[in-house]
Amino acid sequence: MSMHRRTVAQVLAAFDREIGLEVTVRAAAVAAPPDPVPVPSPARAAPTATPPSVPRVPVARVTADPGAPEARLAEIEARHAAACPHCTTASAHTHLVFGEGAPDARLMFVGEAPGEVEDRLGRPFVGPAGEKLDEMIAAMGLRREDTYIANVLKSRPPGNREPLPDEVAACGPFLVEQILAIRPKAIVTLGGSATKMLLGTDTGITRMRGQWQRWTPPEGSECAPIPVMPTYHPAFVLRTYTKEVRAQVWSDLRQVMAELGIEPPVRPGTPAPRS
């Protein structure tokens, strides 16, 4: 069923069921988390001196005056479209998928690359994984259009393979420019590949998720470091539809809500607090 034909209450109730919450239980009563995953030390999460197995997002060009976010994003998109195609995915995609959402979004989601449906429609996260992301956003009490959603790569790699270094080198700086234009208060990376590429780490998503990281802007950008919360990709949640995975994702999102000062939405049937 399309997200657009479901009420917010239906979406929230569905998400509650998925993560194992009853509709009358407040989000604060989330079940105890699974056995703790060993937390990587900052030194392990930091970029390593050895050659990375996953390409890094390179530094973007920096302008002293970033201007209004909306105009800035339009200029970046136009410049990207004019410069592309210029790498190995050039002949494989149907549409460029630059990104979409609020130019002044407080929360930004970053994925790896467009999938088949995204490639066909030219929009990020609109297939089944996109519908799952929509549910995650609604469960946070936000609307999709309140956030900004983008990928490291702006086109679908052939056969949905992982991005190659030259592709990340060509497209990654435009993602950095998007972040600098929007300057969100927090970024959620979706999946291990996007997390590794944006943060420059080789640590896997099972160790990174749920642990606040920090994205360091390029020098001269006058942008403060931005907190980054890695979590599982919605497609992984759909493939690995266990209560544990869903509870982990909800736990990660609740940390983001706390960072942004977002109160959990009140579920239908929740008793009103006593005065």
Ligand code: SF4
């Ligand atoms: S990966 Fe980026 S730079 Fe390369 S063809 Fe796709 S959109 Fe263009």
